[in-house]
Amino acid sequence: MKLTGAQILIESLKAEGVEAIFGIPGGAIMPVYDVLFDSGIAHILTRHEQGAIHAAEGYARTTGKVGVCMATSGPGATNLVTGLVDALMDSTPIVAITGQVPTHLIGTDGFQEADIYGISIPATKYNYLVRDVNKLAQIVAEAFYIARTGRPGPVLIDLPKDIQLAVTEYVKPKPVSLPCYDQYFQEINETQVDKAIQAIEEAERPVIYVGGGVIISGAHQELYEFAKRTHIPVTTTLMGLGSFPGTDELSLGMLGMHGTKYANYAMGEADLIIALGARFDDRVTGKVSEFARNAKIVHVDIDAAEINKIVYAHIPIRGDVKKVLQVFLKKLDKAKLKTYDKWHKQIQEWKTQYPLTYENSEDEVIPQYVVEQIYEATKGEAIITVGVGQHQMWAAQYYRFQAPRSWVSSSGLGTMGFGFPAAIGAQVAYPHRTVFTIDGDGSFQMTIQELATAVQYHLPIKIAILNNGYLGMVRQWQQLFFKGRYSHTFLGSPDFVKIAEGYGAVGMLITKKAEVRPAIEKALETDNTVVMDFRIPQEDNVFPMIPAGGTLKQMIG
Amino acid sequence: MLHTLSLLVRNHPGVLSHVAGLFTRRGYNIESISVGVTENPELSRMTIAVGGDERVVQQIIKQCQKLVDVLSIKDLKYDESITRELAVFVVKTPTNQSRAEIIQIAGVFNARVADMSETSIMIEVTGNQRQIDSITRLLAQYGIEEMARTGIVALTFPSKRKPEDSSERE
Ligand SMILES: Cc1cc2nc3c(=O)[nH]c(=O)nc-3n(C[C@H](O)[C@H](O)[C@H](O)COP(=O)(O)OP(=O)(O)OC[C@H]3O[C@@H](n4cnc5c(N)ncnc54)[C@H](O)[C@@H]3O)c2cc1C
Ligand SMILES: Cc1ncc(C[n+]2csc(CCOP(=O)(O)OP(=O)(O)O)c2C)c(N)n1
Ligand SMILES: [Mg+2]
Numbered sequence: 001m002k003l004t005g006a007q008i009l010i011e012s013l014k015a016e017g018v019e020a021i022f023g024i025p026g027g028a029i030m031p032v033y034d035v036l037f038d039s040g041i042a043h044i045l046t047r048h049e050q051g052a053i054h055a056a057e058g059y060a061r062t063t064g065k066v067g068v069c070m071a072t073s074g075p076g077a078t079n080l081v082t083g084l085v086d087a088l089m090d091s092t093p094i095v096a097i098t099g100q101v102p103t104h105l106i107g108t109d110g111f112q113e114a115d116i117y118g119i120s121i122p123a124t125k126y127n128y129l130v131r132d133v134n135k136l137a138q139i140v141a142e143a144f145y146i147a148r149t150g151r152p153g154p155v156l157i158d159l160p161k162d163i164q165l166a167v168t169e170y171v172k173p174k175p176v177s178l179p180c181y182d183q184y185f186q187e188i189n190e191t192q193v194d195k196a197i198q199a200i201e202e203a204e205r206p207v208i209y210v211g212g213g214v215i216i217s218g219a220h221q222e223l224y225e226f227a228k229r230t231h232i233p234v235t236t237t238l239m240g241l242g243s244f245p246g247t248d249e250l251s252l253g254m255l256g257m258h259g260t261k262y263a264n265y266a267m268g269e270a271d272l273i274i275a276l277g278a279r280f281d282d283r284v285t286g287k288v289s290e291f292a293r294n295a296k297i298v299h300v301d302i303d304a305a306e307i308n309k310i311v312y313a314h315i316p317i318r319g320d321v322k323k324v325l326q327v328f329l330k331k332l333d334k335a336k337l338k339t340y341d342k343w344h345k346q347i348q349e350w351k352t353q354y355p356l357t358y359e360n361s362e363d364e365v366i367p368q369y370v371v372e373q374i375y376e377a378t379k380g381e382a383i384i385t386v387g388v389g390q391h392q393m394w395a396a397q398y399y400r401f402q403a404p405r406s407w408v409s410s411s412g413l414g415t416m417g418f419g420f421p422a423a424i425g426a427q428v429a430y431p432h433r434t435v436f437t438i439d440g441d442g443s444f445q446m447t448i449q450e451l452a453t454a455v456q457y458h459l460p461i462k463i464a465i466l467n468n469g470y471l472g473m474v475r476q477w478q479q480l481f482f483k484g485r486y487s488h489t490f491l492g493s494p495d496f497v498k499i500a501e502g503y504g505a506v507g508m509l510i511t512k513k514a515e516v517r518p519a520i521e522k523a524l525e526t527d528n529t530v531v532m533d534f535r536i537p538q539e540d541n542v543f544p545m546i547p548a549g550g551t552l553k554q555m556i557g
Numbered sequence: 558m559l560h561t562l563s564l565l566v567r568n569h570p571g572v573l574s575h576v577a578g579l580f581t582r583r584g585y586n587i588e589s590i591s592v593g594v595t596e597n598p599e600l601s602r603m604t605i606a607v608g609g610d611e612r613v614v615q616q617i618i619k620q621c622q623k624l625v626d627v628l629s630i631k632d633l634k635y636d637e638s639i640t641r642e643l644a645v646f647v648v649k650t651p652t653n654q655s656r657a658e659i660i661q662i663a664g665v666f667n668a669r670v671a672d673m674s675e676t677s678i679m680i681e682v683t684g685n686q687r688q689i690d691s692i693t694r695l696l697a698q699y700g701i702e703e704m705a706r707t708g709i710v711a712l713t714f715p716s717k718r719k720p721e722d723s724s725e726r727e
Binding site: 117118121122125126127129146178179180183303304305308309 | 570571574575578581582612615616619620622623624625626627628629
């Protein structure tokens with residue numbers, strides 16, 4: 001069968017099971033859009049390419065499937081770059097397809113030419129510039145394979161216009177095999193698991209430290225069983241939220257800079273840390289030389305380069321954490337397990353002495369209260385996406401996630417403006433679930449134009465702006481570390497209600513505590529995109545806090 | 558300490574950018590890099606000299622191993638491999654005596670005289686890094702007008718190849 005490059009691309013996307021593409025057309029990608037028109041694949045037209053890729057990330061993070069976005073050459077392609085890096089940092093599977101000027105114009109500064117291949121090398125897991133239409137089908141198959149397997153990540157395919165138009169015989173791709181991937185298929189080293197189990201038997205104060213890898217791997221059930229059987233408390237990173245029920249008695253909540261005191265104390269006192277798909281980020285370790293000094297470290301990760309990168313692992317175990325935990329579970333039958341009573345008593349004391357709390361108010365709208373009310377109103381079952389800043393931390397602390405893939409946060413790159421378009425992707429994936437964006441006034445304004453997208457496609461996303469009129473997180477640092485000199489962090493506030501209405505969404509202004517819950521309930525009943533402007537105190541801070549590069553002793557709040 | 562890494566990579570226009578990009582992105586220092594095709598035209602061999610302590614070099618190796626284009630990577634041990642560089646010098650020869658001395662030095666290093674003019678001489682030499690460093694130092698006394706150096710190419714001695722080295726997946 002003879003097909004054009006554009007047709008081959010769309011056929012290949014169908015073969016990969018792609019159901020939705022997020023993107024914006026332009027000159028250099030028009031042949032592809034022409035085929036897309038009646039292809040049966042849904043396309044969501046965002047208002048900015050950054051919105052498209054964040055939506056694809058939201059789709060990928062909530063489903064576990066590869067998110068697909070599309071853009072034209074030049075400015076369309078460069079607008080994707082932030083999202084590519086974001087996906088790389090948070091190990092999110094994305095395939096980004098960009099149009100490119102025709103091959104004979106490449107290198108001539110042609111109209112809307114940008115070297116997105118060169119630009120995206122450090123921003124992707126891998127990338128392609130297609131120069132031969134006969135290789136296209138194989139490249140697409142390889143791109144999806146690379147994006148979703150091993151440690152997932154973004155892959156970019158740059159497709160010149162003449163290749164889109166070139167005609168060739170369509171040959172189905174061969175099964176993908178990559179030599180660099182052999183490492184991911186190695187057997188799990190069971191001796192290492194035996195050593196880890198011995199360490200569990202010997203430990204007095206063990207902690208399980210869970211990261212995003214457990215969610216990627218779909219290992220939450222194995223984790224639950226592992227924790228329950230070994231009686232070891234569980235703390236998760238920002239990326240790991242949802243991998244273990246936040247309400248479980250073994251849960252310590254989040255650790256790190258804005259983690260719970262008891263999680264951080266437990267890490268500091270632990271004699272054994274079992275790290276599962278977590279990468280010892282500096283927001284978690286603080287000062288590395290002081291981090292978990294008393295602990296033996298078991299580090300399970302699929303990516304060999306993560307092991308010994310930041311912290312020395314006494315017992316490294318390379319492999320998919322779900323498979324590794326299955327080996328653990330099998331071997332636990334013969335292990336001499338403990339109940340660590342003294343340790344649990346100690347943790348309970350910390351929990352009582354240093355609970356995660358905040359000062360509520362009689363009439364004011366307190367941000368933590370808003371998050372709690374959203375949690376209760378949605379029974380903890382909503383998909384929550386967030387921007388970056390204080391509101392992100394409050395959401396992480398007070399929404400007690402029960403299930404994996406229900407929390408979508410730009411964590412590694414910390415991209416303001418991520419939350420709302422990510423919610424678009426999540427709502428496209430799950431039309432019947434409640435999708436909430438808990439956003440900052442600053443973050444929301446970075447991708448606010450996507451209100452048009454949400455309204456156009458009837459996506460009933462609820463946006464809760466925790467509006468402090470500030471770039472709050474930066475203001476908090478200025479208050480704490482820069483003598484209160486609020487250099488260029490004041491935002492003031494636009495009329496978000498009017499903006500919402502201007503886009504055809506519903507706007508609500510909430511200025512009193514008593515209005516909070518009714519507003520949330522009303523929003524949940526509304527079958528439209530809703531923007532809730534919660535006016536919170538301007539200078540509330542996120543606590544507890546361990547300053548960057550600091551230690552437990554320097555914890556504030 | 559300087560390590561010599563030998564990478565077998567897929568041969569396509571972007572591969573050098575991918576490998577070099579990794580080094581830039583992660584802040585690793587390349588002392589030298591050389592690339593050439595192998596007996597299989599679809600594969601290139603890259604030889605990279607890097608500095609760093611054992612932990613850094615281990616990180617570099619693991620990060621390189623993850624690159625989709627990298628088929629294999631080896632940290633070549635000095636006594637188990639041949640490492641060679643080519644250097645070319647143009648040295649001033651104001652007097653007949655200096656010219657004679659330079660030719661003598663060249664002889665010691667098995668270097669070849671590639672060209673000569675009234676006032677200068679061109680020397681071509683291959684050797685390991687230490688040898689090239691030595692001849693460079695000696696020739697510098699006479700005044701080096703120009704020089705070019707290739708960076709290392711290296712391979713494991715067949716007699717020192719270990720079974721796991723056959724992990725060179727072609
Ligand atoms: C304002 C702000 C404040 C922050 N504060 C905190 C904080 O207080 N606490 C906190 O924890 N974070 C915080 N973060 C987030 C932090 O920057 C990091 O993004 C986060 O800690 C990394 O999470 P992780 O270790 O789970 O790694 P991830 O980035 O989720 O990486 C996943 C790891 O799992 C591995 N993996 C992937 N798939 C598999 C598999 N199948 N099997 C095994 N392993 C696998 C990967 O190789 C990788 O090592 C903050 C971010 C922002 C923006
Ligand atoms: C794109 C981008 N620019 C700048 C920053 C630095 N930054 C981190 S948090 C923050 C303030 C966020 O303000 P807002 O969205 O209102 O959230 P708040 O902290 O007030 O809850 C800024 C500017 C960033 N993370 N991302
Ligand atoms: Mg704000």
